[in-house]
Amino acid sequence: xxxxxxxxxxxxxxxxxxxxxxxxxxQRLASEGASVVVADISEESAHxxxxxxxxxxxxxxxxxxxVDVSSKESTHYFQPPSVxxxxxxxxxxxxxxxxxxxxxxxxxxxxxKGSFLVLQAVAQALxxxxxxxxxxxxxxxxxGKVGNIGQANYSASKAGVEGLTRTAAKxxxxxxxxxxxxxPGFISTPMTDKVPEKVISRMKSLVPLxxxxxxxxxxxxxxxxxxxxxxxITGVSLExxxxxxxx
Ligand code: NAD
Numbered sequence: 001x002x003x004x005x006x007x008x009x010x011x012x013x014x015x016x017x018x019x020x021x022x023x024x025x026x027q028r029l030a031s032e033g034a035s036v037v038v039a040d041i042s043e044e045s046a047h048x049x050x051x052x053x054x055x056x057x058x059x060x061x062x063x064x065x066x067v068d069v070s071s072k073e074s075t076h077y078f079q080p081p082s083v084x085x086x087x088x089x090x091x092x093x094x095x096x097x098x099x100x101x102x103x104x105x106x107x108x109x110x111x112x113k114g115s116f117l118v119l120q121a122v123a124q125a126l127x128x129x130x131x132x133x134x135x136x137x138x139x140x141x142x143x144g145k146v147g148n149i150g151q152a153n154y155s156a157s158k159a160g161v162e163g164l165t166r167t168a169a170k171x172x173x174x175x176x177x178x179x180x181x182x183x184p185g186f187i188s189t190p191m192t193d194k195v196p197e198k199v200i201s202r203m204k205s206l207v208p209l210x211x212x213x214x215x216x217x218x219x220x221x222x223x224x225x226x227x228x229x230x231x232x233i234t235g236v237s238l239e240x241x242x243x244x245x246x247x
Contacts, residue, residue: 006227008033013081015069015118016088018045020189021139023052024215025085028223030054030062037081039067040088069114080125083226085137086118091191093150104153111157116164119179123172133176137225138165139218140181140237146245158183162237169235178234180225185241187213208243 012029016022018040026036030053038053040046046064053062068074069088090110092103115138126134143151144158162181169179186192186203192212195203204211218240224230225238 004032006032006223006229007083010034010083010226011037011079011081012083012085012226013037013039013118013122014085014087015039015067015114016086016139017049017064018042019049020087020191021184021187021215021218022085022087023049024219025087025222026053026062028216028219029083029085029226032223032227034083034226036062037065038062039065039069041066041068069118070109072117080129080131080134081122082126082131082134083137084118084122084134085139085222085226086115087139087222088114088118089139089191091151091154091194093154095150096152099152107153108157108160111154112160112164115161119164119168123168123175123177126177127175131176134172134178135226135230136165136168136172136177136179137222138162138179138181140165140183142183142185142239142241142245145183145237165237166235173234178225178230180230180233180235181237182218182221182225183237183239183241184218185213185239185244187215187218187240189215203244206244207241208246211242213240213242 012034014026017026017038026038030036038046038049043066050064138161140161141158143155147155165179165181221240
């Protein structure tokens with residue numbers, strides 16, 4: 001099927017849709033014909049993304065929703081989307097020796113517990129309505145595999161997201177629900193804008209493809225995993241890193 005029509009009339013939920021990778025995912029899925037729910041904790045950002053979306057081909061329209069992925073109340077009422085990309089995430093970096101317990105808890109709560117709550121809510125809704133198939137994409141990080149100085153909390157949360165996704169893939173395959181994880185490397189977004197320039201240039205020098213990635217390059221992979229083009233793929237983690245930390 002041509003990429004431009006792969007997701008026609010599919011209801012899709014994108015968390016963290018107000019910025020960076022999540023926004024690019026919303027734009028990519030909408031351009032393929034999906035009806036997109038832009039979910040974000042920031043109402044203003046979600047509406048900014050909504051305003052940038054191409055109209056879906058069946059005219060069902062897109063919508064913005066204020067959602068805190070780390071709160072069960074906030075995630076339990078979703079209509080069953082057949083595609084979900086959970087891109088909401090935060091960093092609160094510090095060296096391990098100085099890290100506040102609160103900073104550890106906050107990052108685990110949003111990145112790991114948030115992924116669990118969204119994945120569980122979507123899967124429960126799909127199973128309850130007897131939907132024949134679903135595709136859930138979580139966003140981990142390459143640092144969940146290799147670690148990163150100053151990111152004990154974040155790398156632990158992202159390693160957890162991978163384990164969660166693999167387990168979900170095993171449990172949910174009998175319901176026709178596929179679960180896969182993307183592992184971005186260093187991508188230009190507001191999240192990495194906070195990283196000091198000297199760290200960025202050192203990281204770039206380590207990337208075999210010689211540059212940071214663009215949010216759209218992660219969104220392309222999410223769209224593939226969301227679509228039936230990946231129908232025989234579940235439980236994988238796909239690195240989108242320009243070759244950073246190969247092998
Ligand atoms: P970003 O800061 O640009 O976007 C994150 C979005 O998540 C924001 O719109 C924010 O409002 C939203 N958000 C934060 N907490 C939320 C919550 N509790 N509920 C709902 N929404 C919430 O960051 P990004 O770089 O686009 O990151 C997107 C995802 O990609 C994150 O999971 C991040 O960890 C992951 N990631 C990013 C990179 C990178 O280099 N940028 C690398 C690896 C992984």
